[in-house]
Amino acid sequence: xxxxxxxxxxxxxxxxxxxxxxxxxxxxxxxxxxxxxxxxxxxxxxxxxxxxxxxxxxxxxxxxxxxxxxxxxxxxxxxxxxxxxxxxxxxxxxxxxxxxxxxxxxxxxxxxxxxxxxxxxxxxxxxxxxxxxxxxxxxxxxxxxxxxxxxxxxxxxxxxxxxxxxxxxxxxxxxxxxxxxxxxxxxxxxxxxxxxxxxxxxxxxxxxxxxxxxxxxxxxxxxxxxxxxxxxxxxxxxxxxxxxxxxxxxxxxxxxxxxxxxxxxxxxxxxxxxxxxxxxxxxxxxxxxxxxxxxxxxxxxxxxxxxxxxxxxxxxxxxxxxxxxxxxxxxxxxxxxxxxxxxxxxxxxxxxxxxxxxxxxxxxxxxxxx
Amino acid sequence: xxxxxxxxxxxxxxxxxxxxxxxxxxxxxxxxxxxxxxxxxxxxxxxxxxxxxxxxxxxxxxxxxxxxxxxxxxxxxxxxxxxxxxxxxxxxxxxxxxxxxxxxxxxxxxxxxxxxxxxxxxxxxxxxxxxxxxxxxxxxxxxxxxxxxxxxxxxxxxxxxxxxxxxxxxxxxxxxxxxxxxxxxxxxxxxxxxxxxxxxxxxxxxxxxxxxxxxxxxxxxxxxxxxxxxxxxxxxxxxxxxxxxxxxxxxxxxxxxxxxxxxxxxxxxxxxxxxxxxxxxxxxxxxxxxxxxxxxxxxxxxxxxxxxxxxxxxxxxxxxxxxxxxxxxxxxxxxxxxxxxxxxxxxxxxxxxxxxxxxxxxxxxxxxxx
Numbered sequence: 158x159x160x161x162x163x164x165x166x167x168x169x170x171x172x173x174x175x176x177x178x179x180x181x182x183x184x185x186x187x188x189x190x191x192x193x194x195x196x197x198x199x200x201x202x203x204x205x206x207x208x209x210x211x212x213x214x215x216x217x218x219x220x221x222x223x224x225x226x227x228x229x230x231x232x233x234x235x236x237x238x239x240x241x242x243x244x245x246x247x248x249x250x251x252x253x254x255x256x257x258x259x260x261x262x263x264x265x266x267x268x269x270x271x272x273x274x275x276x277x278x279x280x281x282x283x284x285x286x287x288x289x290x291x292x293x294x295x296x297x298x299x300x301x302x303x304x305x306x307x308x309x310x311x312x313x314x315x316x317x318x319x320x321x322x323x324x325x326x327x328x329x330x331x332x333x334x335x336x337x338x339x340x341x342x343x344x345x346x347x348x349x350x351x352x353x354x355x356x357x358x359x360x361x362x363x364x365x366x367x368x369x370x371x372x373x374x375x376x377x378x379x380x381x382x383x384x385x386x387x388x389x390x391x392x393x394x395x396x397x398x399x400x401x402x403x404x405x406x407x408x409x410x411x412x413x414x415x416x417x418x419x420x421x422x423x424x425x426x427x428x429x430x431x432x433x434x435x436x437x438x439x440x441x442x443x444x445x446x447x448x449x450x451x452x453x454x455x456x457x458x459x460x461x462x463x464x465x466x467x468x469x470x471x472x473x474x475x476x477x478x479x480x481x482x483x484x485x486x487x488x489x490x491x492x493x494x495x496x497x498x499x500x501x502x503x504x505x506x507x508x509x510x511x512x513x514x515x516x517x518x519x520x521x522x523x524x525x526x527x
Numbered sequence: 528x529x530x531x532x533x534x535x536x537x538x539x540x541x542x543x544x545x546x547x548x549x550x551x552x553x554x555x556x557x558x559x560x561x562x563x564x565x566x567x568x569x570x571x572x573x574x575x576x577x578x579x580x581x582x583x584x585x586x587x588x589x590x591x592x593x594x595x596x597x598x599x600x601x602x603x604x605x606x607x608x609x610x611x612x613x614x615x616x617x618x619x620x621x622x623x624x625x626x627x628x629x630x631x632x633x634x635x636x637x638x639x640x641x642x643x644x645x646x647x648x649x650x651x652x653x654x655x656x657x658x659x660x661x662x663x664x665x666x667x668x669x670x671x672x673x674x675x676x677x678x679x680x681x682x683x684x685x686x687x688x689x690x691x692x693x694x695x696x697x698x699x700x701x702x703x704x705x706x707x708x709x710x711x712x713x714x715x716x717x718x719x720x721x722x723x724x725x726x727x728x729x730x731x732x733x734x735x736x737x738x739x740x741x742x743x744x745x746x747x748x749x750x751x752x753x754x755x756x757x758x759x760x761x762x763x764x765x766x767x768x769x770x771x772x773x774x775x776x777x778x779x780x781x782x783x784x785x786x787x788x789x790x791x792x793x794x795x796x797x798x799x800x801x802x803x804x805x806x807x808x809x810x811x812x813x814x815x816x817x818x819x820x821x822x823x824x825x826x827x828x829x830x831x832x833x834x835x836x837x838x839x840x841x842x843x844x845x846x847x848x849x850x851x852x853x854x855x856x857x858x859x860x861x862x863x864x865x866x867x868x869x870x871x872x873x874x875x876x877x878x879x880x881x882x883x884x885x886x887x888x889x890x891x892x893x894x895x896x897x
Contacts, residue, residue, distance in 0.1 A: 243731040309789045323734040356777045361613040364693040388781025392789040407726045409782045411758025416783045419679045419762040427812045442797045
């Protein structure tokens with residue numbers, strides 16, 4: 158299915174938000190949506206998807222007249238796919254907010270179609286609902302979650318953060334190509350350095366999947382593949398795009414988050430013990446570091462490869478995370494990432510890179526043994 | 528091959544150290560070895576493996592009479608397996624320090640046999656050399672690197688940190704069993720909580736390899752399996768042993784190290800900008816946190832499952848890291864970890880857990896469909 162989007166996109170956008178998903182749902186999500194109203198351009202709409210009475214009561218309490226406000230639509234969904242539910246429940250709980258929201262992201266929704274579907278709920282359920290109801294872009298084999306990580310040297314994109322724990326080399330290769338497009342279009346990087354996560358930087362290391370992915374990335378014209386990156390490089394600014402499987406990507410991001418949290422706790426505890434007076438002096442410094450590296454500000458990771466924008470927000474999203482995610486997701490659509498992904502993957506499909514790599518491998522195997 | 532070790536071990540130990548391996552080799556390694564002489568018990572010996580002239584000159588400079596000191600032996604090895612070399616070079620560079628050191632760890636070395644073989648060099652080469660020359664313990668399918676991580680809630684053991692990037696479920700299962708033994712014998716934890724790293728805590732998540740590993744760990748009597756752990760749990764003290772594949776384990780550890788480093792840099796930069804006077808006030812606090820969580824003090828990760836003690840030290844080991852690694856590795860041997868691993872795996876082999884799990888799976892598949 159071709160998107161035929163103009164790039165960049167300038168028409169008004171419809172943004173569906175799953176009000177029921179997330180650790181602090183529905184309150185934090187509703188509050189974030191209300192704050193996001195101020196960021197909308199003329200004609201843009203927020204579509205609140207979830208339990209109607211909860212949504213209506215909350216909007217009334219905030220003094221918002223949802224009946225007349227042209228920026229607001231409400232779509233009732235009685236059920237909730239809980240955080241611990243199996244993903245396949247999106248087929249069973251047909252009146253859940255995740256199911257309804259992603260159906261709104263489908264071309265079948267016609268005039269009701271939303272350009273963005275945002276949820277801070279069950280990630281696996283969102284991935285399944287997006288794949289089922291919204292479908293994939295042309296040429297895409299599997300979608301992958303692309304997280305923009307606010308590292309200290311500047312943002313980088315990690316793909317995949319957990320959609321696909323057991324990818325094939327071709328999936329990882331496409332992740333690299335898609336995130337390269339996103340880094341160009343959204344982060345404005347001219348020739349993004351694309352690295353492949355591995356156990357070490359030497360060519361001989363890693364699994365067969367990693368080595369085959371390396372060969373595909375290396376053989377891709379117009380892609381600035383810089384080789385393997387290790388965990389220690391991740392926060393050192395050596396790459397703009399880091400490709401890895403969903404298990405490694407997910408673990409890395411969550412461990413880094415846990416590590417930072419623990420470290421700040423340890424610092425606070427040490428300061429208290431050493432000199433409680435220092436705690437108050439140190440506080441503004443911590444706040445500034447948080448502000449610069451805050452995932453709440455970089456909220457909303459697109460599931461790249463989906464026909465539309467399925468945006469996954471952190472489970473522990475607060476109101477400001479949701480507001481930022483709505484802003485970032487609209488920017489993602491406006492920068493025309495999807496049409497460029499289709500163009501690029503189509504161009505590469507014509508070159509048949511996997512076949513080229515296979516033939517090159519056979520030739521070198523037939524070559525003279527030294 | 529059975530070790531027939533007494534447990535715990537009280538006889539004098541012979542410790543072979545690869546003098547040429549590591550980012551700061553040979554100087555830091557030599558300095559660490561010299562410092563470690565003070566920690567030896569009567570009869571213990573340090574065997575310096577590497578370029579003879581370099582070792583002899585360095586010991587002389589430090590005023591150590593290696594010719595008469597009964598604690599010191601020198602084994603000449605002219606070659607070096609470099610950090611970037613393919614692991615298989617341990618077969619080609621037969622006069623390399625890694626090859627010679629691990630040959631000293633073999634039972635074939637007879638009276639020359641070393642109880643510990645320690646290297647801060649090429650990890651993959653050490654894994655290959657240990658497997659080739661020292662061999663596996665009875666019942667062990669694949670060895671795995673067990674790193675003791677000095678987390679803020681107390682130490683925990685991560686296995687595997689990079690020996691086996693593409694393990695089978697049975698390998699991961701044995702990693703859990705072996706690290707459980709190590710947590711009991713070395714960390715003194717009575718019933719270690721054993722977790723399996725996954726993308727989420729829900730049972731339905733993860734790859735087939737992870738799910739099969741879970742079934743094996745669950746079915747293991749006497750093992751306190753607590754379920755899946757996520758990256759965010761890692762530094763939160765929820766488990767004493769965390770089992771994962773070598774790619775995830777390696778990436779997690781290196782990323783956490785990189786993250787901590789970047790964070791301290793960011794704190795220093797913010798302090799400088801905000802109030803340079805605070806930098807000096809904050810310095811002792813940082814030093815105390817470093818001291819408590821310092822991997823240099825927890826240096827030396829055993830390659831569990833090897834017949835003997837192959838101890839892998841951090842590539843960036845300093846002298847104090849090496850000294851600590853020597854101390855920790857002697858403790859590892861003295862606590863009789865290997866004989867307990869063989870006993871435990873033998874006991875479990877008699878129960879044929881993989882077959883039990885397979886049968887239980889078939890029965891439940893045949894069960895009534897609800």
